[in-house]
Amino acid sequence: MDEGDRPTDGDESADRDERNRSESATAHDGGGGVSDELEDEASDGAGGDAPDTEPEPGSRPEAGSRPEAEQSGEPDRADAHDSASHGADSHDEAPRDGEDIATKAGLGSTRSSDSDPDESFLYRFRHDREGALMWIREMLSSVAVVLLVGLLLFGVSGVWPPMVAVESGSMEPNMQVGDLVFVTEPGRLAPDAAENGVGVVTHEVGQEVDYRTFGSYGSVMIYTPPGRTGSPIIHRARFHVTEGENWYDRADDRYHNAVDCESLANCPAPHDGYITLGDNNGAYDQASGLSPPVRAEWVNGVARVRVPYLGYIRLVATGQVELNEAIARTVGSSLSPASSGFSAAG
Numbered sequence: 262m263d264e265g266d267r268p269t270d271g272d273e274s275a276d277r278d279e280r281n282r283s284e285s286a287t288a289h290d291g292g293g294g295v296s297d298e299l300e301d302e303a304s305d306g307a308g309g310d311a312p313d314t315e316p317e318p319g320s321r322p323e324a325g326s327r328p329e330a331e332q333s334g335e336p337d338r339a340d341a342h343d344s345a346s347h348g349a350d351s352h353d354e355a356p357r358d359g360e361d362i363a364t365k366a367g368l369g370s371t372r373s374s375d376s377d378p379d380e381s382f383l384y385r386f387r388h389d390r391e392g393a394l395m396w397i398r399e400m401l402s403s404v405a406v407v408l409l410v411g412l413l414l415f416g417v418s419g420v421w422p423p424m425v426a427v428e429s430g431s432m433e434p435n436m437q438v439g440d441l442v443f444v445t446e447p448g449r450l451a452p453d454a455a456e457n458g459v460g461v462v463t464h465e466v467g468q469e470v471d472y473r474t475f476g477s478y479g480s481v482m483i484y485t486p487p488g489r490t491g492s493p494i495i496h497r498a499r500f501h502v503t504e505g506e507n508w509y510d511r512a513d514d515r516y517h518n519a520v521d522c523e524s525l526a527n528c529p530a531p532h533d534g535y536i537t538l539g540d541n542n543g544a545y546d547q548a549s550g551l552s553p554p555v556r557a558e559w560v561n562g563v564a565r566v567r568v569p570y571l572g573y574i575r576l577v578a579t580g581q582v583e584l585n586e587a588i589a590r591t592v593g594s595s596l597s598p599a600s601s602g603f604s605a606a607g
Contacts, residue, residue, distance in 0.1 A: 426572030431539030
């Protein structure tokens with residue numbers, strides 16, 4: 262070849278640049294022709310058109326050649342890729358591990374809560390909205406409220422129980438069977454008209470001073486005469502007599518059928534006491550033989566307030582009134598009154 266046909270240095274530089282780009286592309290593509298091109302570049306760089314010769318066996322590649330470096334770089338990139346992939350996997354697994362830790366921590370706290378049966382039981386006892394614990398809580402709450410109210414009433418009334426249930430119709434219409442009556446001890450909350458130690462205003466005095474309770478003049482008192490085995494009697498005090506008094510002339514003849522004191526029971530009066538009468542009865546308790554004149558010490562209390570129907574709870578619980586009878590009386594059906602009397606039946 263003539264010298265004029267040889268490539269110039271500029272052309273050689275252009276060729277080398279083009280080969281370098283080709284080598285870079287081939288290195289990325291993992292091509293297999295990298296060694297030949299690098300050898301040509303090395304021979305060109307040495308100057309002149311040296312004949313193409315193959316490297317002698319056992320000779321080392323020149324410093325500029327990088328076949329082994331490129332070849333060794335492939336597994337390095339693969340290792341880096343694997344490391345990056347492993348790091349990504351580790352990063353992906355980290356939240357799951359955190360979640361597991363949080364879950365385990367939550368389970369641990371649950372187990373620690375479950376391991377405290379007292380706290381768990383108390384919490385469920387206080388907050389359950391259904392089930393056995395709720396029913397037990399409600400029943401205990403109701404009992405506690407009743408006891409609390411009873412204690413408060415006891416503090417006011419001074420007697421126990423502070424309420425009594427009306428068992429008969431002897432005080433109708435002013436007191437009905439099944440009424441619950443609030444009672445105070447003798448002498449407590451006594452009105453000014455009561456000029457005695459038991460706080461009782463008689464019907465006779467009530468007419469004079471216009472003192473009324475439960476629809477008529479005078480006080481209604483609860484008393485238990487000696488030898489009585491039944492419930493206490495709840496009747497109105499009509500007037501007071503003294504020992505040996507002939508009270509026939511003071512008595513209303515509508516409530517006895519005697520013609521004189523000798524024919525009237527408990528006349529003259531065997532001792533001081535009250536002549537009593539049920540508002541719905543036709544005879545004095547003393548004229549009918551139900552009780553002698555009521556001594557002050559026989560008085561259990563004085564009736565103050567009545568609450569309709571609540572007394573049926575006690576009457577049904579003690580078997581004195583049947584449940585169907587209580588329901589019938591509550592809704593207004595007319596059935597026979599209870600046979601046993603808390604207040605006397607005339």
